[in-house]
Structures are given as C-alpha cells and as structure tokens.
Amino acid sequence: MHHFIDEVILELSSGSGGPGCVSFRREKYVPKGGPDGGDGGKGGDVLFVVRRNLKTLRHLKKNPILKAQNGFPGEGALRHGKDGESIEIPVPPGTVIKDAETGEVLKDLTEEGTSWVFLMGGRGGKGNAHFKSAKNQAPRFAQKGQPGKTARVKVELNIIADIGFVGFPNAGKSSLLKVLTNARPEVASYPFTTKTPYLGVLTVGEEDVVLADIPGILEGASAGVGLGIKFLRHISRTKGLAFLIDLSEPGYLQHFDILLREVGEFSTELARRKRVLVGTKIDLLESLQPLEELKRKYPGETIVGISSITRQGLDALIQVFVRLVREEG
Numbered sequence: 612m613h614h615f616i617d618e619v620i621l622e623l624s625s626g627s628g629g630p631g632c633v634s635f636r637r638e639k640y641v642p643k644g645g646p647d648g649g650d651g652g653k654g655g656d657v658l659f660v661v662r663r664n665l666k667t668l669r670h671l672k673k674n675p676i677l678k679a680q681n682g683f684p685g686e687g688a689l690r691h692g693k694d695g696e697s698i699e700i701p702v703p704p705g706t707v708i709k710d711a712e713t714g715e716v717l718k719d720l721t722e723e724g725t726s727w728v729f730l731m732g733g734r735g736g737k738g739n740a741h742f743k744s745a746k747n748q749a750p751r752f753a754q755k756g757q758p759g760k761t762a763r764v765k766v767e768l769n770i771i772a773d774i775g776f777v778g779f780p781n782a783g784k785s786s787l788l789k790v791l792t793n794a795r796p797e798v799a800s801y802p803f804t805t806k807t808p809y810l811g812v813l814t815v816g817e818e819d820v821v822l823a824d825i826p827g828i829l830e831g832a833s834a835g836v837g838l839g840i841k842f843l844r845h846i847s848r849t850k851g852l853a854f855l856i857d858l859s860e861p862g863y864l865q866h867f868d869i870l871l872r873e874v875g876e877f878s879t880e881l882a883r884r885k886r887v888l889v890g891t892k893i894d895l896l897e898s899l900q901p902l903e904e905l906k907r908k909y910p911g912e913t914i915v916g917i918s919s920i921t922r923q924g925l926d927a928l929i930q931v932f933v934r935l936v937r938e939e940g
C-alpha cells in the first residue's frame with residue numbers, strides 16, 4: 612500500500628419489493644371466498660455504518676458487488692411476504708462516498724456509529740385483497756414489487772497513520788513493518804532503501820493499527836542532509852512515534868538525541884508526541900547490555916528491544932502500540 616489514499620469502487624443494489632399475491636379464500640361451505648392475497652415484503656436497504664475500529668477500506672476490496680435481498684412474495688390468507696435482508700457496509704470514520712461516474716460527494720461519514728441508508732429497498736406489491744371493490748369482488752391481479760435501485764460509488768478514505776517510524780537509514784524500519792503487517796516494503800543492507808512513505812496495517816484482535824515507514828533520517832537532515840525531513844509531514848498527524856535505534860551500531864546511545872533534534876526542527880509539537888524507543892536487531896547482540904544502557908540513559912521513556920528476524924520482543928511492542936493508539940489526547 613503505497614498511497615495514503617485508500618479507495619474502492621462498489622456496485623450496490625437494494626432489494627426489490629416482493630410481488631403481491633393473487634389468492635381467494637377457500638373454506639368448506641363457502642363456495643366463493645373473497646380475495647385474500649397478501650402483500651409482498653419490502654426489499655432490503657443498503658446502508659453504510661461508521662465503525663471506529665476500522666482504519667482502511669481493505670475489507671471492502673474482496674466483495675465490490677453487493678446486493679441486498681429481495682422482499683418475499685405475499686401469500687394467501689393475507690400473509691405478508693418477509694422483508695428482504697439489508698446490507699450494512701462498515702466503513703472507518705472519515706470515509707467519503709462519491710458518485711463513481713461524476714465524482715460528486717454524496718456523503719461524508721465522520722461520526723462513529725452513524726448509519727446512513729444509501730439505497731432504500733423497493734416497496735412490496737399489494738396483494739389482490741387490496742383491490743376488491745363494489746364493481747370487482749374478485750380481482751385477479753396484484754401489484755408487482757417496486758424494483759430496487761443500483762448505484763456505483765467510489766468510497767474514499769484519507770488514511771492517517773497511527774504510529775510513524777523514525778530512525779537512521781538501516782535501523783530496521785522496513786523490516787519491522789514487514790514482520791508486523793501485510794505491507795511488503797523493500798528491505799536491504801544499504802541506506803535509503805526506502806524512498807517514499809509506506810503504510811502497513813497491523814491487526815490486533817478487532818483493531819487496526821496503521822503503521823507508517825518513512826525514509827531514514829540522518830544528523831543534519833533538517834538542513835537537507837540525506838533525503839531531508841520533508842517526509843515527517845506524512846507522520847505529522849499520527850498518535851505516536853516509534854524511534855528505531857539499531858543497538859548493534861557503536862554510536863547507538865547518541866541516536867535518539869540526534870533523531871529527536873531533527874524531528875524538533877520539523878515540529879516542536881511532533882517532538883513531544885507520545886513515543887516508544889525501539890532497540891532493534893537484538894539478535895546480533897552478545898548480551899542485552901546495550902538495551903540496558905539505553906534504558907539507563909532515558910529512564911522516562913518506554914523502551915522495547917526487538918528483533919525482526921527472531922521476532923523477539925514483537926509482542927511487547929505490539930502491546931505498546933495498541934496502548935499509544937488507545938490513549939486519548
């Protein structure tokens with residue numbers, strides 16, 4: 612997923628109403644019963660429902676053609692047909708529904724819990740019991756159900772990452788994204804492998820956590836060294852930052868100060884964002900001494916040691932990510 616805009620085209624249809632029934636009462640000793648055809652059921656609606664735990668539209672991509680159920684036909688003895696089942700399409704907050712042809716915005720779905728009926732199902736047809744009159748005691752016709760509606764919509768979402776990765780080139784940012792998410796960024800042993808931001812979705816139970824991997828940052832990046840710091844813009848609306856520090860590098864104890872300074876040059880507010888320090892590549896260490904040194908130097912920080920190769924520490928890190936995302940403010 613390269614893009615920060617997620618979109619999917621859906622073809623949606625509401626259900627048609629069920630037809631009304633033509634029927635006449637049949638009872639013993641009643642030679643000519645009156646009309647008793649029941650009404651058809653209503654067709655199912657198509658509605659969008661906003662769910663806060665969703666962060667992307669990925670769940671809609673497998674099934675882009677959705678049709679609600681038709682209403683069932685009415686039956687004799689004035690029995691109504693059952694209504695067709697509606698379809699609820701769950702979307703994350705911030706989803707915009709557009710006409711696929713014209714691009715016109717049909718609805719902005721921002722509030723959690725909002726439920727918006729987009730296509731109403733067709734009305735059920737009336738049974739012949741409705742059409743009895745003085746002139747026509749035995750109507751032999753009933754109404755058809757009203758047809759359902761079909762529409763093609765473009766569903767769009769501006770994805771905002773929850774956690775942004777910050778680190779020197781080669782710190783292991785893309786490797787971490789790769790082991791935690793569905794994303795497949797390139798990983799290589801040379802610096803600046805990653806040249807554009809990359810998103811991945813980490814799914815923890817019911818919850819999606821969107822992780823953003825951006826190009827590495829060097830000392831002086833704010834003055835234009837390396838690829839600079841303009842990519843920080845992509846993680847400026849995250850809920851938290853993960854600073855990745857390669858513990859197998861000799862200068863590792865200085866890395867966090869340097870990174871934080873560069874981030875601060877971009878935005879002092881971002882430098883105060885909730886964060887976790889991630890000591891990477893612990894599989895390369897003879898002992899966890901470097902991790903302990905880091906914890907000693909920054910007693911006020913949350914620090915987790917990990918290896919994307921042996922997967923050590925990943926569960927603990929996932930817990931920290933979930934906590935960062937859930938905390939309000």
Ligand SMILES: Nc1nc2c(ncn2[C@@H]2O[C@H](COP(=O)(O)OP(=O)(O)OP(=O)(O)O)[C@@H](O)[C@H]2O)c(=O)[nH]1
Binds near residue numbers: 778779
């Ligand atoms: N032994 C070991 N090697 C790792 C680990 N994580 C990453 N590496 C290696 O470190 C090198 C850089 O990893 P990347 O994930 O590409 O690093 P990056 O931070 O995305 O680098 P840039 O995109 O250049 O900023 C690669 O050779 C990886 O195989 C780890 O946990 N253990």
Ligand SMILES: [Mg+2]
Binds near residue numbers: 784786798805
């Ligand atoms: Mg990378």
